[in-house]
Amino acid sequence: MSRELFKFKGGIHPPGHKAESTGRPIHPAPLPKKLVIPLRQHIGNPARPIVDVGERVLKGQLIAAADGAISTAVHASSSGIVSAIGPARVPHISGLPDECITIETDGRDEWIAHGPLDYQAMTRADLLAHLRDMGLAGLGGAVFPSAVKLDPGAAQTCPTLIINGGECEPWITCDDMLMRTQADAILQGVAIMRHLLGSSEILIGIEDNKPEAIAAMQAATAKTDFAVETVSLPTRYPGGGAKQMIETLTGKQVPSGKLSTDIGIQVFNVGTAYALARAVHHGEPLISRLVTVTGHVLRAQNVEALIGTPFDTLIQLAGDRDGTTGVLMGGPMMGLPIPDTSVPVVKATNCILVESAELFPPPPKALPCIRCTRCADACPAELQPQELFRFAKSDDFGRAQEYHLFDCIECGCCSYVCPSHIPLVDFYRYAKSEIWARERDKRAADLARERHEFRLFRQEREKTEKAEKLAAKAQAKRAELAAAPTEAGNSGTSEADAKKALIAAALARAQAKKTETTPQNTDNLSPDTQQEIAEIETRRAKIRALARKPLESEETP
Amino acid sequence: MLTAILVMVGIAVVTGLVLGWSAIRFKVEGNPLAEKIDAILPQTQCGQCGFPGCRPYAEAIAKGEADINQCPPGGEEGVKKLADLLGVEPKSLDETHGTSKPKSVAFIDEQTCIGCTLCIQACPVDAIAGAAKQMHTIIAAECTGCELCLPPCPVDCISMVPIAEDLPHWKWKHPVIEIKPVELKRVA
Ligand code: SF4
Ligand code: SF4
Ligand code: SF4
Ligand code: SF4
Numbered sequence A: 001m002s003r004e005l006f007k008f009k010g011g012i013h014p015p016g017h018k019a020e021s022t023g024r025p026i027h028p029a030p031l032p033k034k035l036v037i038p039l040r041q042h043i044g045n046p047a048r049p050i051v052d053v054g055e056r057v058l059k060g061q062l063i064a065a066a067d068g069a070i071s072t073a074v075h076a077s078s079s080g081i082v083s084a085i086g087p088a089r090v091p092h093i094s095g096l097p098d099e100c101i102t103i104e105t106d107g108r109d110e111w112i113a114h115g116p117l118d119y120q121a122m123t124r125a126d127l128l129a130h131l132r133d134m135g136l137a138g139l140g141g142a143v144f145p146s147a148v149k150l151d152p153g154a155a156q157t158c159p160t161l162i163i164n165g166g167e168c169e170p171w172i173t174c175d176d177m178l179m180r181t182q183a184d185a186i187l188q189g190v191a192i193m194r195h196l197l198g199s200s201e202i203l204i205g206i207e208d209n210k211p212e213a214i215a216a217m218q219a220a221t222a223k224t225d226f227a228v229e230t231v232s233l234p235t236r237y238p239g240g241g242a243k244q245m246i247e248t249l250t251g252k253q254v255p256s257g258k259l260s261t262d263i264g265i266q267v268f269n270v271g272t273a274y275a276l277a278r279a280v281h282h283g284e285p286l287i288s289r290l291v292t293v294t295g296h297v298l299r300a301q302n303v304e305a306l307i308g309t310p311f312d313t314l315i316q317l318a319g320d321r322d323g324t325t326g327v328l329m330g331g332p333m334m335g336l337p338i339p340d341t342s343v344p345v346v347k348a349t350n351c352i353l354v355e356s357a358e359l360f361p362p363p364p365k366a367l368p369c370i371r372c373t374r375c376a377d378a379c380p381a382e383l384q385p386q387e388l389f390r391f392a393k394s395d396d397f398g399r400a401q402e403y404h405l406f407d408c409i410e411c412g413c414c415s416y417v418c419p420s421h422i423p424l425v426d427f428y429r430y431a432k433s434e435i436w437a438r439e440r441d442k443r444a445a446d447l448a449r450e451r452h453e454f455r456l457f458r459q460e461r462e463k464t465e466k467a468e469k470l471a472a473k474a475q476a477k478r479a480e481l482a483a484a485p486t487e488a489g490n491s492g493t494s495e496a497d498a499k500k501a502l503i504a505a506a507l508a509r510a511q512a513k514k515t516e517t518t519p520q521n522t523d524n525l526s527p528d529t530q531q532e533i534a535e536i537e538t539r540r541a542k543i544r545a546l547a548r549k550p551l552e553s554e555e556t557p
Numbered sequence B: 001m002l003t004a005i006l007v008m009v010g011i012a013v014v015t016g017l018v019l020g021w022s023a024i025r026f027k028v029e030g031n032p033l034a035e036k037i038d039a040i041l042p043q044t045q046c047g048q049c050g051f052p053g054c055r056p057y058a059e060a061i062a063k064g065e066a067d068i069n070q071c072p073p074g075g076e077e078g079v080k081k082l083a084d085l086l087g088v089e090p091k092s093l094d095e096t097h098g099t100s101k102p103k104s105v106a107f108i109d110e111q112t113c114i115g116c117t118l119c120i121q122a123c124p125v126d127a128i129a130g131a132a133k134q135m136h137t138i139i140a141a142e143c144t145g146c147e148l149c150l151p152p153c154p155v156d157c158i159s160m161v162p163i164a165e166d167l168p169h170w171k172w173k174h175p176v177i178e179i180k181p182v183e184l185k186r187v188a
Helices: A124-133 A174-181 A183-197 A211-221 A242-250 A270-281 A311-318 A374-378 A385-393 A397-402 A413-417 A424-483 A495-517 A527-555 B002-025 B032-040 B054-062 B075-086 B118-122
Strands: A034-038 A062-065 A080-089 A097-105 A160-165 A201-207 A229-233 A265-269 A288-295 A301-306 A324-329 A351-356 B104-108 B158-162
Touching: A034 A080, A062 A097, A124 A183, A124 A270, A160 A174, A160 A183, A160 A242, A160 A270, A174 A183, A174 A211, A174 A270, A174 A288, A183 A201, A183 A211, A183 A265, A183 A270, A201 A211, A201 A242, A211 A229, A229 A242, A242 A265, A265 A270, A270 A288, A288 A311, A301 A311, A311 A351, A374 A385, A374 A413, A385 A397, A385 A424, A397 A424, A413 A424, A424 A495, A424 B054, B032 B054, B032 B075
Parallel strands: A160 A201, A160 A265, A201 A229, A288 A351
Antiparallel strands: A034 A097, A080 A097, A288 A301, A324 A351, B104 B158
């Protein structure tokens, strides 16, 4: 390859541990009895359930629809009965539950009617809407809804399309295995991306520790009817990060706070391209993915797992061993510890890394920062990790943001090289989530201020309206009285007299009301009825006397 | 000497006039400092600071009539922000105005509510929906947790429920790292 490559700043060379899981062929995971499918598997709004408990669903059936602009759909991964819709454990470091649809599978794995799509005959908007309904999301880890990324927006085209096969994180090999086995399908997906984005330059970046994958992709690209180049990149973590890959391939840097599309580049993971091809050419929504199960297991391998399959099932398939100390979702650099292994595989689950004390010894105790700036040398985002650490630790979030905290990709290079073993990334994650929480609080406060001010305004308005109404009424009354012929002569027009007349009129009205309300049915009666009334009255008196008696006798025995 | 004095007086008069004119010409509506203080206050509108809402408290601080540590919902962090804004030393929260509590929202036991509308009249942000003799309910997304609806309720059917942590609101905790002190070996 003659292509000139560029070098991103920083980076590290951690041991790869790739061979552990590339020695075995991809194995399909067994169909579990129960599939737990979270509604929030992607960035953006969670999907909205459209099935009911007790309903039978087929494999590939839409069970929750995309909700809002940034969202994507969720499908049943196999046929069965919906047994629950509600909170269940999801793969998250907190162990907190989230909304999920649980399906009791029936073992028949019966597909819904599906078939290929003539995407070239469709308008861009229709095709994007269709992809959104197919549940596509980035499989590289960020799980951003693909339909949003495939929309070039106002620019109409995105000149450069990069397919990321970097897979720089140690231990993970699912993209490697996918490229080795499905190179043609990946390129079919790339063709659809090219169609949507109108890209003229297409580059596939693969780190040179994956020679088989590079060979497979090169063989496949030789057959395509559009220009696409497979580029072998030097292996250096985090070379598979989107911004790092862009810099290595094009020499361009994405400016702070900007998106890669602002400089005319869009990046997709190879897994996403494959899922796109399955969705368009086979009508299969995103219901399964490749997962690397590796680390402290007997048979490290890649498995094709249905979304919703429990981690436990996959770990058992790979052969669980004694001495397991924990499980990570993702790799050792950026992965997150999962406290409960009964949680399901989701669209973001690229790797299940089982830890043991030998493979992942607990980190040595942290020492104070000696300001050696080794972290700054290693940081691929060109940040000052030691300063970010200082600000995050003292809750000085404003300063942390001034030092571009949000450019941090949480790659962990800084923690890796830190001679004081400070868990730096944990501090950045803490600071980021605090800043988000504060922004949420700020929005809530703004809403409250607005509503409070509206309430004050409303109260004021009601007060003036009431006063005006009263004034208008009094005015009308006065005018009425003034207009009426005054018996007392023309002196009745004076203000005091008008008031007096008002009071007199009000009194008369009150009197009239009183007489109206007093019961008058006992007046003007015939002597017969009066006689009857008297009889009834005496009877009542007797009954009253009787009713009182037993009580008294009881009380005074 | 006299010319110098005259020149100085002249300059003073001219600048005085210019300043006076611009003060009228470029008069800022409202009080910009109170505005900035109000932006920091949490807008719970609970009145614990001793003022009928956040805005009046902000104005009182701006005029120097109230201290910066009287808002319990804002907590120590709010005091610190106010101190930063005003360029004064931060102090600890004045406990006589209450202590900062975990954020809660009001909840009406709808079986017990008699529909007297008293809570609606007390709510500073119109977060209660209901009508006379009808069951009332709290719009949780708009409730600031000010607790002002609690005392007027004649049947005590309103309670404060702390907001449970869910996944979208989950936060990373401040990492606890044990910093090991360097052991000093005593030379015998
Ligand atoms: S590498 Fe560690 S000790 Fe060195 S400056 Fe960075 S945080 Fe401090
Ligand atoms: S985790 Fe963040 S600060 Fe540390 S090296 Fe990576 S990008 Fe830089
Ligand atoms: S105490 Fe209550 S009313 Fe006063 S400023 Fe704080 S939130 Fe606003
Ligand atoms: S004050 Fe209590 S009883 Fe009256 S409407 Fe409100 S919740 Fe119901």
